[in-house]
Amino acid sequence: MIGLDVGSTAAKKVSIEDGEIKYQITGTHNWKDLITGIEGNDIISTGYFRNSAPHRASVTEITAAIYGVRHYFPDADVIVDIGGQDTKVIDVKRNNFIINDKCSAGTGAFLEFVANYFKIELKELGSFHSRAKRLPAINNTCAVFALSEMISQLVTGFTPEEVIAGMHYAFARRISFMIPDAQTLVLIGGTVKNKGMLSALEDILQTEILVPDEPQIVNALGALIYYR
Amino acid sequence: MPVQKKIGLTALVPPELIFACRCSPFDVNNVIPGSKKYPRNKLCAWTAIWQEMLSKRELKLDSLIVVAGGDCHNALVDGQKVEMSGVPTHFFFYPFDGDHEYLESQLYKLVDFLGTMGSPEKPGEIKELKEIGKKIDKKRAQGKLSSGDVFRIMISFSDLMGDLDVFRKAISSLKEQKVEMNNRVALIGVPPIYHDFHDVAQSLHLQIVFDELPFEFLRHSGTDIHNIARDYCDYTFARPLDFRIRFLQKELEKRHVNGVIHYTQFACHHMLEDEIMRSKLDYPMLTIQGDLPGKTPEQIKLRLEAFREALDRT
Numbered sequence: 001m002i003g004l005d006v007g008s009t010a011a012k013k014v015s016i017e018d019g020e021i022k023y024q025i026t027g028t029h030n031w032k033d034l035i036t037g038i039e040g041n042d043i044i045s046t047g048y049f050r051n052s053a054p055h056r057a058s059v060t061e062i063t064a065a066i067y068g069v070r071h072y073f074p075d076a077d078v079i080v081d082i083g084g085q086d087t088k089v090i091d092v093k094r095n096n097f098i099i100n101d102k103c104s105a106g107t108g109a110f111l112e113f114v115a116n117y118f119k120i121e122l123k124e125l126g127s128f129h130s131r132a133k134r135l136p137a138i139n140n141t142c143a144v145f146a147l148s149e150m151i152s153q154l155v156t157g158f159t160p161e162e163v164i165a166g167m168h169y170a171f172a173r174r175i176s177f178m179i180p181d182a183q184t185l186v187l188i189g190g191t192v193k194n195k196g197m198l199s200a201l202e203d204i205l206q207t208e209i210l211v212p213d214e215p216q217i218v219n220a221l222g223a224l225i226y227y228r
Numbered sequence: 229m230p231v232q233k234k235i236g237l238t239a240l241v242p243p244e245l246i247f248a249c250r251c252s253p254f255d256v257n258n259v260i261p262g263s264k265k266y267p268r269n270k271l272c273a274w275t276a277i278w279q280e281m282l283s284k285r286e287l288k289l290d291s292l293i294v295v296a297g298g299d300c301h302n303a304l305v306d307g308q309k310v311e312m313s314g315v316p317t318h319f320f321f322y323p324f325d326g327d328h329e330y331l332e333s334q335l336y337k338l339v340d341f342l343g344t345m346g347s348p349e350k351p352g353e354i355k356e357l358k359e360i361g362k363k364i365d366k367k368r369a370q371g372k373l374s375s376g377d378v379f380r381i382m383i384s385f386s387d388l389m390g391d392l393d394v395f396r397k398a399i400s401s402l403k404e405q406k407v408e409m410n411n412r413v414a415l416i417g418v419p420p421i422y423h424d425f426h427d428v429a430q431s432l433h434l435q436i437v438f439d440e441l442p443f444e445f446l447r448h449s450g451t452d453i454h455n456i457a458r459d460y461c462d463y464t465f466a467r468p469l470d471f472r473i474r475f476l477q478k479e480l481e482k483r484h485v486n487g488v489i490h491y492t493q494f495a496c497h498h499m500l501e502d503e504i505m506r507s508k509l510d511y512p513m514l515t516i517q518g519d520l521p522g523k524t525p526e527q528i529k530l531r532l533e534a535f536r537e538a539l540d541r542t
Contacts (some may be wrong), residue, residue: 060530062537063534063537063541094512095512096506096512096513097538
């Protein structure tokens with residue numbers, strides 16, 4: 001039995017073998033490669049494409065995130081899942097959730113935008129951030145206008161490292177508006193691997209943020225646990 | 229019989245007086261969920277579409293009554309645009325503090341705008357229909373009628389389809405059925421702009437047993453101006469939030485709801501109320517922001533499905 005999460009930008013497969021979590025990650029368009037030789041009856045699916053993939057059962061990403069996060073942090077009371085196209089904030093204790101998908105400023109797509117502008121890999125954003133000496137204020141809440149503001153900051157003499165750090169703060173501020181008070185706040189999703197964004201959010205919220213070892217596979221794992 | 233004047237309404241205006249003045253009311257919001265228009269200058273699509281259709285005479289009415297106090301400022305501005313395009317327009321204000329004498333004076337101004345009350349028996353007939361409406365609403369909560377069928381009748385209480393006989397026939401065509409009640413949900417805020425929302429919710433095992441605004445349409449009545457003013461002054465959308473919340477708490481408890489869907493429009497002032505609703509109404513709550521009309525989008529369906537799963541966990 002596997003958990004399969006086919007999201008907007010990446011697909012993930014998780015199985016538990018002898019108590020050990022095994023996983024594979026690929027681009028969304030290659031999701032079929034993940035299930036070669038696996039019967040639909042052995043798949044529990046989640047993610048945007050959960051109903052397109054063959055499955056024994058399917059579950060929404062929100063429920064999958066709750067089950068997956070509990071595996072790592074049983075006391076989690078708020079989960080923030082930063083995906084490629086949306087951000088979901090799940091208030092586990094109050095059994096509520098909100099999703100931001102009207103605007104790209106609080107989603108992984110925003111940071112992809114920034115990385116593309118500087119012609120660097122998404123995963124390099126964190127190390128650029130760590131080298132920043134100053135922090136420019138980027139106030140725009142719209143991703144496109146924030147990008148023009150970013151260019152203005154470069155013109156005034158800020159370095160790419162500093163502007164990237166400023167963009168992480170703008171991103172984190174946007175998300176922070178959605179997050180309720182929490183004792184145990186857990187972040188998941190591929191974007192969370194970006195240490196610059198994570199430290200900006202910790203600084204804004206003034207709270208410790210927990211991140212599972214592999215934050216991108218949590219929903220696939222959660223789908224599997226949900227069914228078991 | 230002279231041809232009845234067709235009077236547009238932008239929100240709840242006592243239809244009792246419009247019929248009593250021998251006019252035919254038409255809720256301009258009726259045309260929105262099925263519309264394929266992309267209005268040029270919009271905040272909320274509900275008001276922007278009727279504004280554009282009326283200003284361009286794609287929707288032909290003899291005059292328009294704009295609910296100015298007790299509805300949103302988008303309606304107030306869009307109503308003025310319609311007036312500037314040459315449509316005779318009257319602005320109707322509910323009192324924020326529930327002052328029934330003030331509302332009575334507003335109702336007299338409304339009658340002056342419409343003409344004279346040539347059919348004073350009509351409010352009584354409408355009161356009877358609204359009593360039937362309350363029974364229909366109750367039957368839905370008991371799982372005897374489908375959520376979508378009842379919503380379509382309830383929402384029509386704003387203008388009673390412009391003709392009491394036509395409306396009576398629509399009511400009598402309702403067919404009782406046994407609806408499995410998995411998750412009893414209240415829908416608060418403005419009505420969804422998607423024409424299939426209630427049916428989609430039901431297909432995802434969420435049964436809507438309370439429609440906040442449509443319930444207001446059938447909750448108020450009266451047989452003369454004096455009584456109408458005393459009843460309609462409690463129209464919750466025009467009153468302070470704590471008044472509305474107290475009313476909601478009572479209704480939700482009565483209907484044994486398991487969860488609440490708070491629907492607002494993109495760029496809608498009701499969105500500012502969301503955190504208050506979440507803190508005051510002690511139920512799992514899903515907030516949905518719609519934009520343009522049409523079928524319920526897939527992303528909204530995802531939220532509904534996730535909400536159902538959340539209710540299953542409680």
